[in-house]
Amino acid sequence: MTRQTKQRATLMSLLRTSKQHPTAEMLHVDVLRELPNCSLATVYRLLSALSEEGAIRTIPTEHGANRYDIVEDDHHHAICTHCGQITDIPDMVSDQARSEVERWTGFTLNELRLEWRGLCPNCRTKAHQQN
Amino acid sequence: MTRQTKQRATLMSLLRTSKQHPTAEMLHVDVLRELPNCSLATVYRLLSALSEEGAIRTIPTEHGANRYDIVEDDHHHAICTHCGQITDIPDMVSDQARSEVERWTGFTLNELRLEWRGLCPNCRTKAHQQN
DNA sequence: ATAGGTGCAAACGGTTTGCCGAAAT
DNA sequence: ATTTCGGCAAACCGTTTGCACCTAT
Numbered sequence A, B: 001m002t003r004q005t006k007q008r009a010t011l012m013s014l015l016r017t018s019k020q021h022p023t024a025e026m027l028h029v030d031v032l033r034e035l036p037n038c039s040l041a042t043v044y045r046l047l048s049a050l051s052e053e054g055a056i057r058t059i060p061t062e063h064g065a066n067r068y069d070i071v072e073d074d075h076h077h078a079i080c081t082h083c084g085q086i087t088d089i090p091d092m093v094s095d096q097a098r099s100e101v102e103r104w105t106g107f108t109l110n111e112l113r114l115e116w117r118g119l120c121p122n123c124r125t126k127a128h129q130q131n
Numbered sequence C: 001a002t003a004g005g006t007g008c009a010a011a012c013g014g015t016t017t018g019c020c021g022a023a024a025t
Numbered sequence D: 001a002t003t004t005c006g007g008c009a010a011a012c013c014g015t016t017t018g019c020a021c022c023t024a025t
Helices: A006-017 A024-034 A040-053 A098-105 A121-130 B006-017 B024-034 B040-053 B098-105 B121-130
Strands: A056-059 A067-070 A075-080 A086-090 A108-119 B056-059 B067-070 B075-080 B086-090 B108-119
Touching: A006 A024, A006 A040, A006 A067, A024 A040, A040 A056, A086 B098, A098 A108, A098 B086, A098 B108, A108 A121, A108 B098, B006 B024, B006 B040, B006 B067, B024 B040, B040 B056, B098 B108, B108 B121
Parallel strands: A075 A108, B075 B108
Antiparallel strands: A056 A067, A075 A086, A108 B108, B056 B067, B075 B086
């Protein structure tokens, strides 16, 4: 089955230590420091494998590239609508509403994603300076 | 300022009546029935203009194309992780937590997106049949 | 030995852009 | 008359894929 390769190990270790919800490209840059020949295609292949295994979450964004997020604890995200920066928020919303939503939609639900959207401190400062 | 063109009017009217959170391509197909020469590029240009005006929301997905959603009432989404189908959920979550999240993240927040993820009835049935 | 994984380069799909002509003000 | 808008086709960018080689099992 799934083999333990240097590429996979390196990527997992980077995902574990990264706090920035990196893009595939960011991860690739970091991987290259340890495995100078590793291709971007391999990063993508690993990311989609890990995603199917449930080891990571893919966060689609309107800022081009997807962000990747290792699944460790339950948490939500604050996403900057200007630059795409993502900050974690501890999980503090009960999933009490789940059965209500299931009744409403007919879906079988297994994950709630709560996404706050607004300006991160950086972009807020820049926006003020420009206007 | 913003001119009132046939293309813009048609697109807005389609967005208002569509209940399916259409992709740009779906919208284009429908627009073509009324304006046979309208280009896909125009649909994209209008969508991004409308998005900046705050008239619509862009919903990025991991299923390729973005979905577009007219902003009328506050609601959230149930999104099928298999086929990407989106169903509306009435807003029932207080925004009490906002200031707490702002303190935590330093963001200035203006929107909460709550996204339930799971299998829509269709995909659940298919999944059962295959396993 | 043999799946399964990887590198490379080419293909892909959704979206954006430059250019010029058309249409709304 | 002016200036925004739209059509077309080409470019773009993130991601995926086919192929031949490699490597963990």
